[in-house]
Amino acid sequence: MMPDNTFKRSSIVAIWVWLTLFALLPNLLVLMTSLMQQGDNELVRLQLTLNNYWELFDATYFKIFWHSIDIAAVCTLVCLVIGYPFAYFLARTESRYKAILLFLVIIPFWTSSLIRSYAIVAILKTHGILNSVLLDLGLITQPLHLLYSGVAVIVGLVYSLLPFMILPLYANIEKLDIRLIDAARDLGANRMRVFIRIILPLTLPGIIAGSMLVFLPAMSMFFIPDLLGGAKTMLVGNLIQNQFMSARNWPIGSAVSIILTALMGLMLVIYWRISKNRKEQQGLL
Amino acid sequence: MQNIIELKNVAKHFSDHQVLFNINLEVKNGEFLTLLGPSGCGKTTVLRLLSGFETPSNGTIIIDGKDVAGLPPHLRHVNTVFQSYALFPHMDVFENVAFGLRCKHLSQDEIEQRVAEALRMVKLEAYGHRKPQQLSGGQQQRVAIARAVVNKPLVLLLDEPLSSLDYRLRKTMQIELKQLQNQLGITFIFVTHDQEEALSMSDRVVVMHDGTMEQIGTPREVYEEPCNLSVAKFIGEANIFDTKILAADNKTLQVEIENKLFILKNRKKFTVDQTVHVLVRPEDLQVWSPQEVTDTQDMFAATVEQVIYKGCTVDLMLRLLSGKQLLATQFFNEDDEKLDYSTGENVWVNWIPGWEVILPHDA
Numbered sequence: 256m257m258p259d260n261t262f263k264r265s266s267i268v269a270i271w272v273w274l275t276l277f278a279l280l281p282n283l284l285v286l287m288t289s290l291m292q293q294g295d296n297e298l299v300r301l302q303l304t305l306n307n308y309w310e311l312f313d314a315t316y317f318k319i320f321w322h323s324i325d326i327a328a329v330c331t332l333v334c335l336v337i338g339y340p341f342a343y344f345l346a347r348t349e350s351r352y353k354a355i356l357l358f359l360v361i362i363p364f365w366t367s368s369l370i371r372s373y374a375i376v377a378i379l380k381t382h383g384i385l386n387s388v389l390l391d392l393g394l395i396t397q398p399l400h401l402l403y404s405g406v407a408v409i410v411g412l413v414y415s416l417l418p419f420m421i422l423p424l425y426a427n428i429e430k431l432d433i434r435l436i437d438a439a440r441d442l443g444a445n446r447m448r449v450f451i452r453i454i455l456p457l458t459l460p461g462i463i464a465g466s467m468l469v470f471l472p473a474m475s476m477f478f479i480p481d482l483l484g485g486a487k488t489m490l491v492g493n494l495i496q497n498q499f500m501s502a503r504n505w506p507i508g509s510a511v512s513i514i515l516t517a518l519m520g521l522m523l524v525i526y527w528r529i530s531k532n533r534k535e536q537q538g539l540l
Numbered sequence: 541m542q543n544i545i546e547l548k549n550v551a552k553h554f555s556d557h558q559v560l561f562n563i564n565l566e567v568k569n570g571e572f573l574t575l576l577g578p579s580g581c582g583k584t585t586v587l588r589l590l591s592g593f594e595t596p597s598n599g600t601i602i603i604d605g606k607d608v609a610g611l612p613p614h615l616r617h618v619n620t621v622f623q624s625y626a627l628f629p630h631m632d633v634f635e636n637v638a639f640g641l642r643c644k645h646l647s648q649d650e651i652e653q654r655v656a657e658a659l660r661m662v663k664l665e666a667y668g669h670r671k672p673q674q675l676s677g678g679q680q681q682r683v684a685i686a687r688a689v690v691n692k693p694l695v696l697l698l699d700e701p702l703s704s705l706d707y708r709l710r711k712t713m714q715i716e717l718k719q720l721q722n723q724l725g726i727t728f729i730f731v732t733h734d735q736e737e738a739l740s741m742s743d744r745v746v747v748m749h750d751g752t753m754e755q756i757g758t759p760r761e762v763y764e765e766p767c768n769l770s771v772a773k774f775i776g777e778a779n780i781f782d783t784k785i786l787a788a789d790n791k792t793l794q795v796e797i798e799n800k801l802f803i804l805k806n807r808k809k810f811t812v813d814q815t816v817h818v819l820v821r822p823e824d825l826q827v828w829s830p831q832e833v834t835d836t837q838d839m840f841a842a843t844v845e846q847v848i849y850k851g852c853t854v855d856l857m858l859r860l861l862s863g864k865q866l867l868a869t870q871f872f873n874e875d876d877e878k879l880d881y882s883t884g885e886n887v888w889v890n891w892i893p894g895w896e897v898i899l900p901h902d903a
Contacts, residue, residue, distance in 0.1 A: 435626050435629075437620075437626065438627075440613040441593075444614055444639070445614055453628065
């Protein structure tokens with residue numbers, strides 16, 4: 256009992272220390288910075304103000320936020336449409352290549368997503384791989400302008416974030432009791448009805464979890480819009496980066512960060528409430 | 541009565557593994573038929589062939605006069621009560637039962653009326669708004685039954701529906717299921733590995749073993765006249781004496797059992813030198829203490845090894861001089877109220893002549 260308890264305690268303490276040092280403290284610093292003033296000579300002036308938040312009530316910032324939500328939503332939807340069938344197949348297949356397929360989903364994590372985004376640039380650019388192939392095949396006569404567009408940003412985001420959609424969906428679909436599908440078919444439901452009435456409601460937790468894991472990072476991955484969207488696409492992530500790096504306005508950058516964090520927190524709370532309600536309804540709590 | 545289901549030369553194999561061999565079966569309309577066998581004998585596969593979840597590798601399945609080859613499960617007029625119940629966890633009891641009716645696009649009024657009727661039948665009318673997880677095992681079982689019968693299927697398939705209930709509840713549900721079947725007049729095909737359940741509920745029992753049908757008959761036939769050794773061993777306990785026929789004519793045969801000669805009725809036209817098994821059920825064995833009997837000509841001497849008190853009966857494990865072990869079940873009745881046996885006691889054993897079953901030796 257004793258060594259077991261010591262191990263348990265020390266690992267919990269280690270996690271606490273780690274999270275305090277590298278998550279709680281930095282966030283508190285950002286929160287404090289967002290309440291300070293921009294200095295002329297120093298980075299921040301130690302004077303409390305809510306001005307930074309007031310400044311954000313401005314059409315330009317609203318547009319950036321709205322545009323970010325729009326792009327993140329499209330990206331989430333595309334990930335869901337691509338990821339769901341794949342996750343379903345992966346969870347249901349009895350192929351001996353199942354482990355390899357799952358492995359393929361995880362492999363991209365081994366490379367920095369920045370480098371992978373450069374790879375997409377190499378594929379999509381005017382004299383890139385895709386255009387060369389299409390030209391050689393004679394399918395097009397002029398190279399397509401794919402790079403530096405909204406489409407390229409979506410492609411990059413989807414490519415980077417797809418595993419975050421597939422993995423929770425896979426975990427959820429694999430748990431789905433196949434006998435329920437048999438029961439529904441036995442009772443006269445065709446494929447469409449089985450999917451809508453049985454499979455979809457029962458995999459909803461996976462859909463929500465995957466969507467959040469895609470939606471939230473999609474709003475803040477600044478280097479993908481930078482690399483693939485050119486200067487045209489400005490997302491919340493880019494805004495924060497600009498305020499910190501170019502405009503040197505740390506308080507405003509911090510305020511945007513805090514709002515983004517609050518937005519994500521709000522979504523987490525909503526998700527938690529929904530899943531708690533569902534569990535209560537099912538009598539599991 | 542017409543046949544509601546016919547299986548003709550049905551076989552099934554999964555990749556290289558054959559699970560069903562040449563099944564021929566006719567089920568009459570309104571019959572309670574039980575498929576009985578140990579796990580892995582192919583009984584559940586027969587159900588899945590009928591419900592359409594599997595397709596036969598060979599042969600024809602006819603339901604209500606129509607060949608159902610290629611007909612998917614949702615278009616077949618049969619419903620299944622699954623072993624695990626498979627109730628939809630995200631729907632309440634009402635919606636679970638209504639599921640099949642909604643698939644048929646019936647009006648809301650008719651759905652409500654029929655679901656209420658089905659729930660009343662299984663005594664769950666007050667539980668419509670509960671989620672399946674909030675019900676006990678027995679109640680979930682009832683919902684599963686209501687969900688199937690509400691569709692008024694031609695045939696109800698039941699895949700070991702009572703196996704996860706405790707003993708007492710299982711007994712109650714056996715009676716309720718039987719009553720329900722009488723009331724509805726629907727053909728029931730019931731799968732179980734519990735021989736007692738099979739005998740007490742069915743009109744006919746199909747005894748299955750290793751993908752073949754060993755015997756079809758009324759519960760009484762399969763118990764009292766098993767057609768071979770594996771049926772005899774699977775249904776009920778049996779004491780088996782292996783022996784050879786010494787002499788035989790049309791009416792009688794002579795065998796030696798435990799060094800004693802017996803003349804028994806020759807019901808199955810056995811011939812001399814044939815190896816046979818003489819089977820005696822434990823309840824057909826009589827046990828006597830030495831002072832009760834004078835003529836021990838046709839009796840075996842035995843020692844009591846174990847006494848198992850079972851309430852209404854006493855089971856005795858007996859050891860013969862040859863070392864063979866026998867099981868004898870003794871009932872309490874007015875002749876024998878005490879049934880006082882102690883281990884190590886010497887007794888005499890015989891059986892009521894004519895109650896034995898003689899089976900040929902399977903190669």
